[in-house]
Amino acid sequence: MSKFSASFKPLNGVVALVVGTVLFGFGLSSQALAQDHNRVVAVGGSVTEIVYALGEEDRLVARDSTSTYPDEATALPDVGYIRALSPEGVLSVKPDLVLLLDGSGPAETVDVLKASEVEIVNIPDEASAEGIVAKVKAIGDALGVAEKADALADKVEEDIAVAQSGISEKVKGQKVVFVLSYRDGRIMASGADTQASAMIELAGATNAMNDFSGYKQLSDESILTAQPDVILMMDNGHGTAVSADQLFAHPALSVTPAAKNKRLITMPGLYLLGFGPRTADAIRDLADQFAEAG
Amino acid sequence: MADPAVPAGPRFLSWLDYIRISIHSDREGRARFWLVVLLVILIATAIGSLAIGPISIPVFDLLPLVIKRLFSGESGVPENVSLRDWIVLTDIRLPRMIMGVFVGAALAVCGAVMQGLFRNPLADPGLVGVSSGAGLGAASFIVLGNGILQPVAMLLGIYAVPVAAFVGALATTSLLYRIGTRSGITSVATLLLAGIAIAALSGAATGLLVFVADDSQLRDLNFWQLGALTGATWEKVVSIAPIIVGSLFCMGLLARGLNALTLGEAAASHIGIRVQRLKNISIFLVAGATGAAVAVSGGIGFVGIVVPHLLRLTIGPDHRYLLPGCALLGATLLLVTDTLSRTIVAPAELPIGILTALLGAPFFLWILLRRRSLVGL
Numbered sequence: 001m002s003k004f005s006a007s008f009k010p011l012n013g014v015v016a017l018v019v020g021t022v023l024f025g026f027g028l029s030s031q032a033l034a035q036d037h038n039r040v041v042a043v044g045g046s047v048t049e050i051v052y053a054l055g056e057e058d059r060l061v062a063r064d065s066t067s068t069y070p071d072e073a074t075a076l077p078d079v080g081y082i083r084a085l086s087p088e089g090v091l092s093v094k095p096d097l098v099l100l101l102d103g104s105g106p107a108e109t110v111d112v113l114k115a116s117e118v119e120i121v122n123i124p125d126e127a128s129a130e131g132i133v134a135k136v137k138a139i140g141d142a143l144g145v146a147e148k149a150d151a152l153a154d155k156v157e158e159d160i161a162v163a164q165s166g167i168s169e170k171v172k173g174q175k176v177v178f179v180l181s182y183r184d185g186r187i188m189a190s191g192a193d194t195q196a197s198a199m200i201e202l203a204g205a206t207n208a209m210n211d212f213s214g215y216k217q218l219s220d221e222s223i224l225t226a227q228p229d230v231i232l233m234m235d236n237g238h239g240t241a242v243s244a245d246q247l248f249a250h251p252a253l254s255v256t257p258a259a260k261n262k263r264l265i266t267m268p269g270l271y272l273l274g275f276g277p278r279t280a281d282a283i284r285d286l287a288d289q290f291a292e293a294g
Numbered sequence: 295m296a297d298p299a300v301p302a303g304p305r306f307l308s309w310l311d312y313i314r315i316s317i318h319s320d321r322e323g324r325a326r327f328w329l330v331v332l333l334v335i336l337i338a339t340a341i342g343s344l345a346i347g348p349i350s351i352p353v354f355d356l357l358p359l360v361i362k363r364l365f366s367g368e369s370g371v372p373e374n375v376s377l378r379d380w381i382v383l384t385d386i387r388l389p390r391m392i393m394g395v396f397v398g399a400a401l402a403v404c405g406a407v408m409q410g411l412f413r414n415p416l417a418d419p420g421l422v423g424v425s426s427g428a429g430l431g432a433a434s435f436i437v438l439g440n441g442i443l444q445p446v447a448m449l450l451g452i453y454a455v456p457v458a459a460f461v462g463a464l465a466t467t468s469l470l471y472r473i474g475t476r477s478g479i480t481s482v483a484t485l486l487l488a489g490i491a492i493a494a495l496s497g498a499a500t501g502l503l504v505f506v507a508d509d510s511q512l513r514d515l516n517f518w519q520l521g522a523l524t525g526a527t528w529e530k531v532v533s534i535a536p537i538i539v540g541s542l543f544c545m546g547l548l549a550r551g552l553n554a555l556t557l558g559e560a561a562a563s564h565i566g567i568r569v570q571r572l573k574n575i576s577i578f579l580v581a582g583a584t585g586a587a588v589a590v591s592g593g594i595g596f597v598g599i600v601v602p603h604l605l606r607l608t609i610g611p612d613h614r615y616l617l618p619g620c621a622l623l624g625a626t627l628l629l630v631t632d633t634l635s636r637t638i639v640a641p642a643e644l645p646i647g648i649l650t651a652l653l654g655a656p657f658f659l660w661i662l663l664r665r666r667s668l669v670g671l
Binding site: 062077078080081086106109115116 | 377381385387508
């Protein structure tokens with residue numbers, strides 16, 4: 001027994017010393033980095049966009065799978081879908097700051113991240129011009145670049161105001177349905193309290209599906225009652241999942257003004273619904289397309 | 295004939311001899327041998343799953359500290375250990391590993407018991423709709439737990455979702471048994487078809503819940519349906535541990551009864567088995583364990599069919615060895631697939647249900663082709 005412990009104690013001591021030194025060294029270095037957060041994970045497409053717009057992209061070490069703009073961002077490691085983050089995956093990129101857009105999850109992952117030494121900052125996500133300002137400022141504060149963020153926020157606010165002031169009178173009163181997905185004749189559309197609805201209103205038109213909130217499947221009758229003038233859809237950069245001809249062949253849609261005038265507008269999802277630095281452009285773009293032959 | 299190389303006189307058996315003897319002697323010896331092998335593999339896999347992941351941690355330095363903590367009852371991070379490494383081990387990998395063991399063991403043993411009960415190698419909680427019943431139960435609590443089911447949710451606390459899943463699983467299992475069995479004979483074709491219908495029905499009801507769910511409930515629901523061990527927490531481990539350990543232990547006691555049942559119900563009752571009671575208890579236990587497993591991990595399929603089948607090929611159909619073997623191999627299989635799911639697309643994660651289905655579905659087809667006669671097709 002004594003021989004056993006005598007022969008092993010020094011070894012234990014050495015191992016403990018080495019491990020201790022390494023861990024202590026790691027602790028010191030991570031503390032030094034914590035001052036200015038140089039290893040940032042951005043979760044949420046608009047969060048990543050804002051970090052780039054602030055010129056702080058060199059500090060990013062990873063992003064989530066919804067962060068697809070700008071193109072350079074896609075070269076960063078992907079920690080998974082915003083709502084299905086894995087705690088170890090996020091920790092594995094050795095972040096010292098994680099920016100979580102509202103709705104990131106699951107809750108278990110967020111709890112574990114909060115328990116670790118990593119700083120977690122929740123970024124509010126409200127679908128309005130003020131929402132973008134709040135978002136930009138929250139990110140700026142977290143990154144310690146409040147002044148740059150204030151400048152960006154002012155610019156975003158101004159751009160949106162300018163874009164809105166340039167909206168043609170023809171847009172007013174146009175009824176728009178945002179179609180999230182169309183499969184086998186079933187249409188999922190956005191009701192009130194959605195980003196799509198907010199964008200339609202910001203661009204001067206009216207969301208034709210205001211009598212429910214969230215995204216729901218539409219009945220044929222509700223399409224007929226709504227009589228939309230325009231259909232709005234997302235595209236993924238390579239076109240939409242469904243062509244205008246297919247969509248307007250839908251029995252209920254085919255008798256709406258939108259089908260008669262073949263008015264389908266498509267835009268990339270993050271551009272249209274992200275509520276980030278490009279939203280002013282998206283509003284102008286959207287309003288111009290609403291106005292065309294309106 | 296004496297071997298000249300071996301000196302005469304008494305000789306101790308080496309461990310290799312024990313293995314040779316176990317392999318070449320009777321079936322029971324071989325089964326026991328395999329159980330030991332499976333246990334060793336499970337322990338190795340468990341340690342491996344703690345050691346492997348997107349973050350490399352000094353797991354062999356940390357594990358003794360964890361064990362020490364367990365006995366001393368201290369909390370907090372030990373000295374000289376990085377908080378991140380400690381959290382990765384104790385808050386992420388350890389609960390996840392234990393949950394994986396519970397879920398894998400439960401799914402595999404439930405598969406074996408159902409196959410014994412229905413006397414058919416194709417019965418599996420996932421395949422015949424029991425899991426979707428459990429899923430419906432769990433989903434109703436995720437969505438309605440703050441609404442009309444609130445009193446019940448308050449009463450059951452952290453056990454609410456496992457218990458709801460249990461009720462759903464119990465309802466579908468007994469319904470299935472009633473439909474599939476006529477005058478004591480279970481028709482497999484009826485069973486599988488009824489399973490499809492029941493799965494569709496629970497799917498529709500779950501769809502209804504999805505429709506009324508608000509945005510955040512929808513996220514929980516969606517995530518949960520993918521089938522994953524990602525959300526493993528100690529709270530979840532504690533909430534399913536009594537149910538799974540208890541029902542697995544009781545299922546072990548049913549082994550002799552299930553063995554007798556392979557002779558047919560009449561023969562089983564002739565040798566003193568109370569068949570109806572055996573069936574009722576089995577259904578109850580399968581529902582409990584499946585419910586608890588589904589409640590925390592969502593839809594992880596095919597474990598209950600692959601594992602028992604592989605083991606029947608190796609150690610034979612005796613439930614006294616088959617059931618513990620299933621617990622060990624089921625746990626191992628789930629830990630291996632979970633470790634894969636955590637690492638192959640790191641830092642993101644692949645839902646484990648996708649991996650088990652990728653492995654399991656072709657295997658299921660293979661069984662179908664090999665054993666057409668058993669399915670009556």
